[in-house]
Amino acid sequence: MKTDTRYRWILYFTVAMMVVAASSGMVSAASVDSFAGMEGTISIAGGTAHIPVMNDAAKAVMTAHPKIRITVEGGGSGIGVQKVGEGLVDIGNTGRPLSKEEIAKYGLQSYAFALDGVAVVIHPENPVSGLSAQQVRDIFAGSVTNWKEVGGKDGAIHLFTRDEASGTREVFWGNLLNKGAIASSANVVASNGAMKVAVAQDKAAIGYAGIGHVDKSVKAVILDGVMPSQENAMNGTYPVTRKLYMNTKGEPGKLVKTFIDYILGPEGTALSQKHGYLPLQ
Amino acid sequence: MLKINPPEKWIETGLFMAAVVSAVAIVSILLLLIYFCLPLFSGNGLSRVFSWRWQPIDGQFGILPMCAGSLALSILALGIAFPPAIGICTLVHVLSRGVFARIVLILTHFMTGIPTVIYGFVSVFVLVPRIRSLSEAGTGFSLLTAAITLAILILPTIVLVCYTRLEQLDPVLRLASAAMGFTPIQQMRHVLMPAATKGVAAAAILGLGRAMGDTLISLMLAGNAAQFPGSLFTSFRSLTAHIGLVVATDSQSLAYQSVFAAGLVLFLLVAALNLIIRKTDNRITANAFLRVQETRHEQNF
Numbered sequence: 001m002k003t004d005t006r007y008r009w010i011l012y013f014t015v016a017m018m019v020v021a022a023s024s025g026m027v028s029a030a031s032v033d034s035f036a037g038m039e040g041t042i043s044i045a046g047g048t049a050h051i052p053v054m055n056d057a058a059k060a061v062m063t064a065h066p067k068i069r070i071t072v073e074g075g076g077s078g079i080g081v082q083k084v085g086e087g088l089v090d091i092g093n094t095g096r097p098l099s100k101e102e103i104a105k106y107g108l109q110s111y112a113f114a115l116d117g118v119a120v121v122i123h124p125e126n127p128v129s130g131l132s133a134q135q136v137r138d139i140f141a142g143s144v145t146n147w148k149e150v151g152g153k154d155g156a157i158h159l160f161t162r163d164e165a166s167g168t169r170e171v172f173w174g175n176l177l178n179k180g181a182i183a184s185s186a187n188v189v190a191s192n193g194a195m196k197v198a199v200a201q202d203k204a205a206i207g208y209a210g211i212g213h214v215d216k217s218v219k220a221v222i223l224d225g226v227m228p229s230q231e232n233a234m235n236g237t238y239p240v241t242r243k244l245y246m247n248t249k250g251e252p253g254k255l256v257k258t259f260i261d262y263i264l265g266p267e268g269t270a271l272s273q274k275h276g277y278l279p280l281q
Numbered sequence: 282m283l284k285i286n287p288p289e290k291w292i293e294t295g296l297f298m299a300a301v302v303s304a305v306a307i308v309s310i311l312l313l314l315i316y317f318c319l320p321l322f323s324g325n326g327l328s329r330v331f332s333w334r335w336q337p338i339d340g341q342f343g344i345l346p347m348c349a350g351s352l353a354l355s356i357l358a359l360g361i362a363f364p365p366a367i368g369i370c371t372l373v374h375v376l377s378r379g380v381f382a383r384i385v386l387i388l389t390h391f392m393t394g395i396p397t398v399i400y401g402f403v404s405v406f407v408l409v410p411r412i413r414s415l416s417e418a419g420t421g422f423s424l425l426t427a428a429i430t431l432a433i434l435i436l437p438t439i440v441l442v443c444y445t446r447l448e449q450l451d452p453v454l455r456l457a458s459a460a461m462g463f464t465p466i467q468q469m470r471h472v473l474m475p476a477a478t479k480g481v482a483a484a485a486i487l488g489l490g491r492a493m494g495d496t497l498i499s500l501m502l503a504g505n506a507a508q509f510p511g512s513l514f515t516s517f518r519s520l521t522a523h524i525g526l527v528v529a530t531d532s533q534s535l536a537y538q539s540v541f542a543a544g545l546v547l548f549l550l551v552a553a554l555n556l557i558i559r560k561t562d563n564r565i566t567a568n569a570f571l572r573v574q575e576t577r578h579e580q581n582f
Contacts, residue, residue: 156418158420163526164337164526165527179338181336181338181339182338185506185508186506187420187505187516188505188507188518189505190500190505190526194501197405198405198420201405201406201421202413204420205420
């Protein structure tokens with residue numbers, strides 16, 4: 001009996017090890033293999049919207065190739081440009097295209113890898129289906145407070161916005177509100193998911209969420225006659241979008257180039273989509 | 282003797298080290314918070330952080346609305362949780378001491394183990410729509426919603442601390458007052474509660490501290506609008522939720538530095554509350570002691 005149990009434990013142990021080996025093998029499959037034989041460090045800083053994608057990519061690469069170290073820092077797009085321009089990091093991320101001055105001053109190269117689009121969302125039962133950009137600005141500034149004023153039912157408008165660190169908020173605020181004020185009485189939710197839950201429950205709610213996150217639980221508002229869909233975001237007719245860029249100073253070295261290709265490749269694209277961004281192709 | 286001595290020494294040293302480590306940890310957290318707040322003292326950072334307006338777009342980084350929010354939320358939650366907690370204690374301690382009391386106690390113990398996020402999540406779907414239908418202006422994410430949910434969260438803490446204290450009382454108190462013809466409710470009101478005041482106050486402190494320190498409930502249910510909590514149905518932001526929302530921003534900005542100020546205020550607020558209640562607690566305890574002595578005196582006659 002005793003030896004029997006011992007054998008069984010050895011069997012369990014072996015099976016467990018096989019599972020571990022198989023799962024780590026799965027991570028290293030596909031394009032992580034292109035890092036084979038490389039070592040060194042890649043330092044990344046800048047745009048906060050990029051961080052989840054960069055972190056996941058770094059984790060996948062470092063798990064498969066322990067000799068490669070990748071560090072990911074935030075700081076925002078401005079910091080990203082400064083740090084890569086001064087040679088402090090290898091890749092500087094920005095959530096906006098570089099200005100001519102920045103390119104001229106530092107000799108930077110840009111690699112766009114994903115599209116971040118933001119839709120205005122309301123409750124599915126709200127009779128309003130389209131709004132003009134100006135109406136959205138007035139609603140979020142707090143100067144329009146009743147749905148009746150924009151063609152809906154009589155009743156207060158419940159405002160929902162995102163936290164200060166949100167990239168979604170930055171796109172919405174920069175591209176649609178033209179950096180205008182958001183009423184301080186607006187409710188603040190901490191994620192795209194929380195935004196959907198809040199708006200899906202409240203018939204008087206208006207909020208905004210990444211296009212990749214919009215589903216049947218909320219209604220995306222037609223903005224100035226344009227439907228916020230993936231197609232319209234990609235062909236440029238829907239204006240509330242931005243591309244996410246990686247920037248390097250001059251031609252990147254071999255390791256950095258491999259990392260950029262990885263982000264642009266199918267595995268990196270899958271990571272971008274997982275975090276709610278749209279692929280560029 | 283010789284064999285027992287060395288391990289005892291080790292245990293003593295071990296416990297002493299543990300005490301030193303925890304004390305050092307608390308002090309260094311406070312010092313670190315102060316250190317991170319230092320940049321605010323240069324320029325007019327301090328007056329900008331301790332103001333009533335939070336509007337980072339216009340360079341307004343006031344955290345006072347959040348301080349008011351945290352205070353209002355925790356006091357309201359304690360106000361909602363305290364009466365039922367005392368009620369439950371009365372029920373299980375004097376009114377019904379059989380199987381029913383045991384079931385209630387087991388349930389209360391079980392409640393302490395429910396993760397905060399469950400309360401928050403259920404509240405979003407159950408409580409928020411009901412509060413919204415109560416008030417025309419609000420979205421349902423409000424002071425009242427967060428306070429009710431937080432009250433449920435801190436209720437078991439208060440009940441268990443109170444109950445433990447009541448159980449520790451000298452059984453003579455209960456028997457004597459019962460013998461004098463006090464009904465169970467009268468025993469509780471005039472004899473047991475006064476005798477257990479210190480425990481009850483400790484329970485309240487613990488409840489208040491837990492309410493003030495909780496982040497997830499207010500983050501999920503309070504609405505997080507950075508404004509003064511003017512009514513039960515307004516959306517507001519607590520200090521803890523504010524830290525959670527802002528900590529991911531650009532580390533160079535004043536918004537980020539205001540997070541450390543918020544942390545320091547939270548730390549000092551909880552410390553001050555502890556001190557204040559401890560002070561009054563001593564007085565109450567002294568009063569209660571006298572009252573108990575009087576009661577005993579009366580019993581003796």
